[in-house]
Amino acid sequence: MSILIKNALLSNEIKDIYIKGNIINKIDSKINAKADNIIDAMSKAVLPSFLNLHTHAAMNLFRSYADDMKLEDWLKKKIWPVEARLTEDDVYWGAKFACLEMIKSGTAFFNDMYWHYGATARAADEMGLRANISAVFIDMFDNQKAKEQIERNEKLFIQSQQYSNRINFALGPHSIYTVSEKSLLWAKKFADKHNLMIHIHLSETEKEADDCIKKRKKRPVEYLEDIGFLGDNVIAAHCIHANDKEIKILKKYNVCVVYNPVSNMKLCSGVFPYEKMKNAGVNICLGTDGCASNNNLDMLEEMKFASLLQKSYSRNPVALPAKDCFKMAAINPAKAFGLNCGRIEEGALADLILVDLKDLNLNPNHNLVSNLVYSANGTCVDTTICNGKILMHNRKVEGEEEILRKANEVAFRLTANKSA
Amino acid sequence: MSILIKNALLSNEIKDIYIKGNIINKIDSKINAKADNIIDAMSKAVLPSFLNLHTHAAMNLFRSYADDMKLEDWLKKKIWPVEARLTEDDVYWGAKFACLEMIKSGTAFFNDMYWHYGATARAADEMGLRANISAVFIDMFDNQKAKEQIERNEKLFIQSQQYSNRINFALGPHSIYTVSEKSLLWAKKFADKHNLMIHIHLSETEKEADDCIKKRKKRPVEYLEDIGFLGDNVIAAHCIHANDKEIKILKKYNVCVVYNPVSNMKLCSGVFPYEKMKNAGVNICLGTDGCASNNNLDMLEEMKFASLLQKSYSRNPVALPAKDCFKMAAINPAKAFGLNCGRIEEGALADLILVDLKDLNLNPNHNLVSNLVYSANGTCVDTTICNGKILMHNRKVEGEEEILRKANEVAFRLTANKSA
Numbered sequence: 047m048s049i050l051i052k053n054a055l056l057s058n059e060i061k062d063i064y065i066k067g068n069i070i071n072k073i074d075s076k077i078n079a080k081a082d083n084i085i086d087a088m089s090k091a092v093l094p095s096f097l098n099l100h101t102h103a104a105m106n107l108f109r110s111y112a113d114d115m116k117l118e119d120w121l122k123k124k125i126w127p128v129e130a131r132l133t134e135d136d137v138y139w140g141a142k143f144a145c146l147e148m149i150k151s152g153t154a155f156f157n158d159m160y161w162h163y164g165a166t167a168r169a170a171d172e173m174g175l176r177a178n179i180s181a182v183f184i185d186m187f188d189n190q191k192a193k194e195q196i197e198r199n200e201k202l203f204i205q206s207q208q209y210s211n212r213i214n215f216a217l218g219p220h221s222i223y224t225v226s227e228k229s230l231l232w233a234k235k236f237a238d239k240h241n242l243m244i245h246i247h248l249s250e251t252e253k254e255a256d257d258c259i260k261k262r263k264k265r266p267v268e269y270l271e272d273i274g275f276l277g278d279n280v281i282a283a284h285c286i287h288a289n290d291k292e293i294k295i296l297k298k299y300n301v302c303v304v305y306n307p308v309s310n311m312k313l314c315s316g317v318f319p320y321e322k323m324k325n326a327g328v329n330i331c332l333g334t335d336g337c338a339s340n341n342n343l344d345m346l347e348e349m350k351f352a353s354l355l356q357k358s359y360s361r362n363p364v365a366l367p368a369k370d371c372f373k374m375a376a377i378n379p380a381k382a383f384g385l386n387c388g389r390i391e392e393g394a395l396a397d398l399i400l401v402d403l404k405d406l407n408l409n410p411n412h413n414l415v416s417n418l419v420y421s422a423n424g425t426c427v428d429t430t431i432c433n434g435k436i437l438m439h440n441r442k443v444e445g446e447e448e449i450l451r452k453a454n455e456v457a458f459r460l461t462a463n464k465s466a
Numbered sequence: 467m468s469i470l471i472k473n474a475l476l477s478n479e480i481k482d483i484y485i486k487g488n489i490i491n492k493i494d495s496k497i498n499a500k501a502d503n504i505i506d507a508m509s510k511a512v513l514p515s516f517l518n519l520h521t522h523a524a525m526n527l528f529r530s531y532a533d534d535m536k537l538e539d540w541l542k543k544k545i546w547p548v549e550a551r552l553t554e555d556d557v558y559w560g561a562k563f564a565c566l567e568m569i570k571s572g573t574a575f576f577n578d579m580y581w582h583y584g585a586t587a588r589a590a591d592e593m594g595l596r597a598n599i600s601a602v603f604i605d606m607f608d609n610q611k612a613k614e615q616i617e618r619n620e621k622l623f624i625q626s627q628q629y630s631n632r633i634n635f636a637l638g639p640h641s642i643y644t645v646s647e648k649s650l651l652w653a654k655k656f657a658d659k660h661n662l663m664i665h666i667h668l669s670e671t672e673k674e675a676d677d678c679i680k681k682r683k684k685r686p687v688e689y690l691e692d693i694g695f696l697g698d699n700v701i702a703a704h705c706i707h708a709n710d711k712e713i714k715i716l717k718k719y720n721v722c723v724v725y726n727p728v729s730n731m732k733l734c735s736g737v738f739p740y741e742k743m744k745n746a747g748v749n750i751c752l753g754t755d756g757c758a759s760n761n762n763l764d765m766l767e768e769m770k771f772a773s774l775l776q777k778s779y780s781r782n783p784v785a786l787p788a789k790d791c792f793k794m795a796a797i798n799p800a801k802a803f804g805l806n807c808g809r810i811e812e813g814a815l816a817d818l819i820l821v822d823l824k825d826l827n828l829n830p831n832h833n834l835v836s837n838l839v840y841s842a843n844g845t846c847v848d849t850t851i852c853n854g855k856i857l858m859h860n861r862k863v864e865g866e867e868e869i870l871r872k873a874n875e876v877a878f879r880l881t882a883n884k885s886a
Contacts, residue, residue, distance in 0.1 A: 109829070110836035114787035147826050311774035312840075314781045341840040342827055347767070351774070354731035358775070361734045367534035406567050407762055409529070409870055410877035416530035420732070420761040423843040450829055457830035 047434060050081035054400060055091040055414075056390055063092060065396040068434035073392055083436060090400040090428055091414060094388050095154035096345040097379035100245075100283040100304040100333025102160045103169070104132070104140030106147065107457040109337040117313060125338060128460045129161065136456045137162035141169035143453035144343060148175065149443055151344045151424025152399040154432035155379065155387075157281055157304075157333070159218040159245050163202045171209045174437045176397065178281075178383060180218025180245045183233065187226045196232055203240065212433055214243065221247040222266055223254055227273055234275050243279050243383065248303075249292070250284035250315050267292035276301055281382065283333060285323075286316040293319065297326045302382035305374065307351040309335035320356045320366055329382055332374040344424040345375050353419060368419035400429035467854060470501035474820060475511040475834075476810055483512060485816040488854035493812055503856060510820040510848055511834060514808050515574035516765040517799035520665075520703040520724040520753025522580045523589070524552070524560030526567065527877040529757040537733060545758060548880045549581065556876045557582035561589035563873035564763060569593065569863050571764045571844025572819040574852035575799065575807075577701055577724075577753070579638040579665050583622045591629045594857045596817065598701075598803060600638025600665045603653065607646045616652055623660065632853055634663065641667040642686055643674055647693055654695050663699050663803065668723075669712070670704035670735050687712035696721055701802065703753060705743075706736040713739065717746045722802035725794065727771040729755035740776045740786055749802055752794040764844040765795045773839060788839035820849035 049065040056063070062077035063070060072079075112124035137160065148156060155176040158166055163181035170177040181202055185192035199217065206215035217233040219225040225233075237244045249255055249266045258266045267288055270276050276299035285303040288296060296303060305318045323330050332352055334343045349371035356366040380388030387395040401408065401418070405426040408417045418426070430438040437443065469485040476483070482497035483490060492499075532544035557580065568576060575596040578586055583601035590597040601622055605612035619637065626635035637653040639645040645653075657664045669675055669686045678686045687708055690696050696719035705723040708716060716723060725738045743750050752772055754763045769791035776786040800808030807815040821828065821838070825846040828837045838846070850858040857863065 107830065109827075109832070109841055111830075111832040113833065113836045113840060114784055116783060120783075143826075143829075150826060308774065311778040312783065314777055314783050317778070337841075341836070342842075344827075344843075347770075347843070350767075351771075354728065354771070355778070357734055358731040358737070363536060363540075363732065363734050364534055404870065406563075406570060406870070407764075409563075410527065410531075410874050412529070412531040412877070412881060413533065416533045416761070420533060421529055421757075422762075423764075423767070423845070425843070425845040450824065450826070454830050457832070461832060 048079075048081040049083045049085065049396070049431065049434065049436065050077060050079055051085045051087050051092065051400070054087035055403065061092075063390070065431070065434050068396055070390065070392055070394050070396050073390070085400070085429065085439065087400050089403045091403055092390055093399055093401060094376045094390060095397045095399045095430060095432065096152050096375050097155040097331070097388070098148060098153045098334055098343060098345055099157045099281060099302070099331040099379050099382070100306055100335055101144065101156045101158045101343065102336030103144035103156065103158050103166055104137040104160050104162075105336030105338045106144040106343070107136065107140040107453060107460060109341045111461055112338065113341070131460055132161055134162045134165045136460060137165035138169050139449070139452045139456045141166040142173060142449045144337070145169055145173035145175050146443055146446055146449050147343045149173065149430045149437045150427070150441065151346065152401070152427035152430055153343065153345055154397045154430060154437070155383075155385070157216075157245055159220070164205060167206060167209050167213050167215075171213050174432050174435050176212040176385070176432055178214045178216045178243050178245070180216040183217065183219045183229065184224045185226050185229050186224060192226055192229045195229065199236070203236075203242075216243040216245050218245050221250075221254070222258060222269060230270070230275050231273060234277070237279055238277070243281060245281045246283070248282040248285050249287040252287055252316065255287045265289065265292055267295050271295050271299070278302075283335075284310070284315065284318070286310060286318050288319065290322065293322050293326045293328065296323075297328045300329065302329045302331055304331050304333040305352060306333045306335045307355045308348060309339040311351065311355060312339050317355060317359045321360065329378050330374055331379040331382060332371070346418060346423050346426070349375050349419045368413075368416045371419045372415050396431055396434040398431050399427050401426045402428040468499075468501040469503045469505065469816070469851065469854065469856065470497060470499055471505045471507050471512065471820070474507035475823065481512075483810070485851070485854050488816055490810065490812055490814050490816050493810070505820070505849065505859065507820050509823045511823055512810055513819055513821060514796045514810060515817045515819045515850060515852065516572050516795050517575040517577075517751070517803075517808070518568060518573045518754055518763060518765055519577045519701060519722070519751040519799050519802070520726055520755055521564065521576045521578045521763065522756030523564035523576065523578050523586055524557040524580050524582075525756030525758045526564040526763075527556065527560040527873060527880060529761045531881055532758065533761070551880055552581055554582045554585045556880060557585035558589050559869070559872045559876045561586040562593060562869045564757070565589055565593035565595050566863055566866055566869050567763045568595065569850045569857045570847070570861065571766065572821070572847035572850055573763065573765055574817045574850060574857070575803075575805070577665060579640070584625060587626060587629050587633050587635075591633050594632075594852050594855050596632040596805070596852055598634045598636045598663050598665070600636040603637065603639045603649065604644045605646050605649050606644060612646055612649045615649065619656070623656075636663040636665050638665050641670075641674070642678060642689060650690070650695050651693060654697070657699055658697070663701060665701045666703070668702040668705050669707040672707055672736065675707045685709065685712055687715050691715050691719070698722075703755075704730070704735065704738070706730060706738050708739065710742065713742050713746045713748060716743075717748045720749065722749045722751055724751050724753040725772060726753045726755045727775045728768060729759040731771065731775060732759050737775060737779045741780060749798050750794055751799040751802055752791070766838060766843050766846070769795050769839045788833075788836045791839045792835050816851055816854040818851050819847050821846045822848040
């Protein structure tokens, strides 16, 4: 398979791009080559696709099902009851819907944690995306549950071999307040042995930090360091309440931290200490979190919130400039996962997007990155290519009507059936 | 002229809507009537259009021209030099572009303040929008300048009679730190005499409040009360630093206040005291401010920022719920301007939009208002109707290519010509 992209704007020059297999084979001002697909990218700019580093994909089913509520009511009265009814098939359609939304807004990779691992893996694989997918691992400090979870994850790891190499199995110990030390260490050992990533929620709320201090006389990141959990295969979502010492520890172990500004604002979790993290040299990436706390997966919108939240709280209009937002959304995550993408260069993976320069929000084009971050939204993306395959062109994705129909059916059955 | 909208979702029911002239004439489950235009609104919901209560429309030309800068550098090095070169024709194309963007995101009314009044008025009139437009009035406490501004505004008021009755002339005294007391009082008197609105920036920054206290031994709102400036024809943009006493005064005089969350965050102006304003019963509306400090005019995005900024700072996830955001964007402004719109009812002005229920971000449709506020953006709007005229249908606006081309030409000429 090959793709020839003609006349694309690449860093202020018009270039042709030849993709062979899943790799950017050649970039030149004029390429005359035969290709299975030729895309005329006149009036379009080529950019690396986005990587969404914290999702619960199938929660797309619950978009706007429960907003403007207190956290406890939200969880206990709304989210947990419907999640308890979720089947493998429900998660499959929810995840397909999330994949569709990501493709439509230029995201080609996501780092997920949710129930029914196989359903999300199958959905992402079929949709052509790249993904790091973990099953939620919660034992609530119960030995029997821990045993079940460990066995389940061992099985899922074997099962995961059936998917394409775009789909990676990961460990998903939910958090330090839902997973025992023993299970955390098992996850770490298993991940290290099999070269897997670990996805965990960390220091999302003040309560989490306070409870950890009460229970263990140390803060969450210190606790994880002490038990030997930290490493460069750990993706820690949130890290809002990490203090200076903890930030140094995160850097020491090259933990990748994920900033989720919309979710943090909506759930009132606090403000991610961006400036301190950046000054410490931590690898910071961007995530949307699930649709029940966002309520979308649009990485362009997320970049705007990322910057403006930092500007507002620091009262510094120069804080977190647009180009750094773009790095957090498209470049830093590739580093975290050791992926050969996040740049438009010969030899890199063909994970890229074309944005429509005729989109009103990208005009005038005084500064493309500023326009992408502060003005545009995901609908400016015309074409999404992942691993050398066209997943969207002219904003059309194969099978989108069926996905929307099925996801709606599932969503309404789950939320209507309140007595189940 | 008449329009028959068939099969639109209106508050959970499917309805036909018959528009005669500029009025919603009839709403029923089935209307069989001849009409000049018939719109099939199957899979679309009908809603009142948005009213953007604080804009500097032609600043669309400077979108993303100067971001991530300190306020003083931004103004002195970037914005003021290009504004000094603006011609009437430049503002005309900038305003046309802004009108196009507003139509495309469902806004049918805007409250503007900018240079070259006639250019913005002509643009809004031609584009079919409803608008309240003021010329920037700045005298810098100079008698000669004040005299010139007064004469200019008297002339503009007469000139404004040439536009359709959708376009209203308003007074635009810029702020208390750029306009003398004498001129403020002239504006108030002139507005009262001719039944005009007044558009002013008020308490946008801490510095404005501090300087006012130093100079006048009172706070900005107290000062305006004392000189007899306040009234229900005053639209006060920002009001971030109004204290409890000032909020009471704003309510006492039924001043309409405009919350501009994106601009406030981007320029680090502070946080609008929403809860206090709401509890005091102040009429609160939403605005985007100009594109140089936003960087778009999307009222759907603005609603999300409005809610999330309040939630984050108050650490209360129930703060500023979605339905109140929608009121601030579509209902409260109609009250402020005494406009017979902001609702889909027989007898109301036909200022309305159709949103595409197949837009991914509006699915599943557990709650349409939540989806509009937290998930969607302006591209979910399929049709915009103002004053009984279709301004956009199927996302197409007449003449949009030319507007984009001309606005870009103007924008690049203005910003390239740095030595002029």
